[in-house]
Amino acid sequence: MYQTTGQTRQADEEIVKGNSTAPHVGEKRTTKIADSTKSNPGAKIKSYPTNCSTCGAETPMPVLSRKSFKKLPQWDFEDIYNQDAPPRQTTCAQSLRNSMEDEGFKKAFLPNIRLFMHKMNMSEWNRLSHFNNPFGFMEFNYDDVMASVKLMPKPKEPLLLPKSGTDRCVRCAVVGTAGILNGSKMGKEIDAHDYVFRMNGAVIKGYEEDVGNRTSVYVHTAHSITSSVYLLRKYGSTSVPNDEGIKYVLIPEGMRDFNWLEGLFKRERITAGPYKNSRPWTFYGGQYNETRFYVLHQDFLRYVRNRFLKSSHLNDSYWAIVRPTNGAFTVFLALQTCDTVSAYGFMTEDYMKYSNYYVETHVKTNVIFYANHDYILEKNLWKTLHDSKILKLYQRT
Template sequence: MAVQTSKSCLLLCIILVSIALLILSSQFLSITISQKNFSTTRKQRGAVKNDSTFWEEKGNVTLPPALFNTTYTAKIAESTKTNLVTKLKVDQIKTSMPLNEGEAETAMPVLYKKSFSRSPQWDFEDVYNLDSSPRPMTCAQSLRNSKDESFRKAFLPNIRLYLHKDNINMSEWNRLSHFNNPFGFMEYTYDDVMASVKLIPKPEEPLLLPKPGSGGCVRCAVVGTAGILNGSRMGKEIDSHDYVFRMNGAVINGYEEDVGNKTSVYVHTAHSITSSLYFFKKYGYKSVPNDEGIKYVLIPEGMRDFNWLKGLLRGERISSGAYLNQRPRTYYAGQYNETRFYVLHQDFLRYVKNRFLKSEYLKSSHWAIVRPTNGAFTVFLALHTCDTVTAYGFMTEDYKKYSNYYFERNLKTNVVFYANHDYILEMKTWKKLHDSKILKLYQRTISNAEKETPKPH
């Protein structure tokens, strides 16, 4: 009897193992077919991947990425396969997104940052949404006429700048869910984010337009908070520009002689607009800039920003998260207007990171927190909406001479380096853009090359 029972158990085990092997084989076949179909579909749709960056030239000029308006299956790049991602998770990624247009779509499985030992690189890492043609360019001095080959290869004049309810769907959600914040929606759930995104109105007009009598040129100043502006007396020059961008703790009252008084565009995150009131109160900071007709631009860096957006756009208290019960509209000094409020698109933020500010820190274990500064995003927003750009109050090669902030008048502080930003890379980028005559960087110390430039007779 015992022998018969043993034989029965052995037979049952063999049957179960056979079924398991059959299931695994079918899954493997499905994944293989999925990858094959993806390769064909991708070629048919004409997506063009461009690996050019501002820092290194790679062969001949390549075409800019195609408009990313359809679903792409997440094919893992070779560099990503070496990361600490389980095979199950990789298989989920490969099979989670439909191949053919018109198929029913569902949100892909949530990806977690802890699954990657360094920044993952997908095969569509450098593919972006493009908007319709940029505004007609009639300014002879426009930076878009730059002869710098590496800049021309990297620069996309019609990169999609703004996120709104009409340019996101499940297909876009799945694509952007492969990137960590602020470059995408990794670790977030569809319902949590979409509750906010579906409230964002489509911008009614471009961020900036040429002023009358400007010859079609949009001339902009971007004002950072670096100590180099302390005693600079650049205020009048800054205010003479058509438009002035500021960000974060833009302390103005009492410092007008050095930093000017005008603000046309204020760029912020939920964190910067709230924390500046506490950090810079002792320097006289009372509110964000609130010029008549000012435009506000939000960088959606995390879930707290989407909670902020929901409260702001509904005119309500925030119902969850870090700013529970706060009323966002009270932070805009009476100048909030839905028609003058913009939210930067994740594609634009990722494009800035990939093509201009790709830090070596992204290869480290703390890759997920590494991103350009708010000031850097503001500079590149200006480069895509203006014809000429002058940057004031940004880090220069002699930064150790100055305090961290221009409003620290009576003490000498050192520049604070945080782990989530590559300040040295940004400093080198501003200098390279300046040397390439793409923007003008305010510097207190003139280089020898500039001193030796012959003056006209």
């Protein structure tokens, strides 16, 4: 189920390397640099050194095109990630870090994976430029992206701290938007956690009995934060969660997100892309504060895909749009930052009994499967993690 890794070194801001095997396929992938000129004879792409510390430390490498690859390219540094040392220490007896028994998960899990973006040198840019977004900067222009990266404040970590006067455990609930929550009456149980994560169209008003009313961390993209209120207005949505002191976490899924970030950090209207002239800070209900704003690192996003959710659809012609859902990234963010995690509103084995979203209370709708996500792979993973006691998955039956 999980992709295991080799030996790791413990050092400050270290890089580790492991095998590149698909987690759900018994056949091992070869780890080599893809020759893009075979699938696109017109592409003039040079070979890059396999040791990424020498991947052009002075200037940006030539831009790679997704069209040059018929499926996900496998570089020999595919499973190399930045890590921060040391990982958060915990005395919580129930902590995942202290009670992990699933050997497969234990080998795949990196407790100190780099979670958030900050500054970046040219070597890092060139390494990450081999990966498609949101896992890297393939097809992106260095100056366009760095315009926002250079503005990013140093993340204030850890993301969450134990509540004072408790047993020092950080207990978290991650609340998805699935219809299984409709009529669940899980609101009080959700709000009883130390912290509550939500994502996307997290409509709360009118649904508190089922989904709770607290939000500590809201995970989003530029697209989800701009479209959620508009698309869900008929269900009572007026704003994304904006609790006092809330922390916002952005998934940089495309160039439009870096345009968004530049406008946000400069507090100026966006000058390019689909949100041109928008004022991004106005979408956070008056709670935007750069000391409580985080941008997920490409290494973390790729780690989640490679080690836990490596879909077989990455071998298809549309491989470049295939990625875990925002909900999946949020679950793993919680697993990295909390001692215990409970997941509500995620797909379960009996998902066909429920509407697509919990806000759809009057008409039974069908779950929509979009091509860019492997929902069945995610459903199976949540059940496996639940059965292994790595998280607690809310299931109606």
